[in-house]
Amino acid sequence: SQQGEEDPQALSIQEGENATMNCSYKTSINNLQWYRQNSGRGLVHLILIRSNEREKHSGRLRVTLDTSKKSSSLLITASRAADTASYFCATADNTGGFKTIFGAGTRLFVKA
C-alpha cells in the first residue's frame, strides 16, 4: 500500500505563480522527503524534514509537516518553466525492515 499520497495529481500554473502540493501518509515517520523527477529520469532530492520539525525552507521551497494530521505540503514560490516536473513525497516505513515508500506524485506544469 502507498505510504505517501500526493494531492493534486496534476497542477498547471503560470510562471511567477506559487505551486502547492500536499502529501498524506499513514504511519509514524522519522522523516519525510520531497523529490523532483523530470521526464522519467532519476529523482532529485529536494528537501528532508524530520518528524520534530514543523517547517523548513530551501531557496524557493518551503515544506511544512503536521505529524498530528500525518500530512506535509511543498510550496514552490515564484515558479519558473524549469520547475515543470513530477514531485513525489517519500516516507520511511521501518516496520519489518527499512522501506522507503513513494506516492504517485503531483505533475506540475508551469506555463511560460
Add this chain to the structure above:
Amino acid sequence: ETGVTQSPTHLIKTRGQQVTLRCSSQSGHNTVSWYQQALGQGPQFIFQYYREEENGRGNFPPRFSGLQFPNYSSELNVNALELDDSALYLCASSLAEGGGFGYTFGSGTRLTVV
C-alpha cells in the same frame, strides 16, 4: 565527487529471460536501494542493502534478487522476466541505513520485456 551511475541505460529482453542491472553508489554511501517505476506511477520499493546485507524488502517476488559488493556497488537480478516487468529501474544510495539524509538517485535503466 561522483553521483550514482547505472548501467545499461536501456535494455530489451524477451519474456522468460534473466537480466542483471548494475549500480555504482555515490562515494562514501553504504546504503543502496532499488525501485521499479512504471510509466506514470511513483517508484515502488524493491529492496535495500546496507553493508552488503539486505535490510528491507518491498512486495516483490523472490525472482527479484540483489547483491551489494564490498565497494558498495550493487546489482539487481530479475529471473523469468514477465511483460509487466517493463519499467524504469532506479537505484539510489544514501549515507544512512534509514535514509535519514535523503537518497541520491541514478538516471535509471529502462527495461522493456517483449
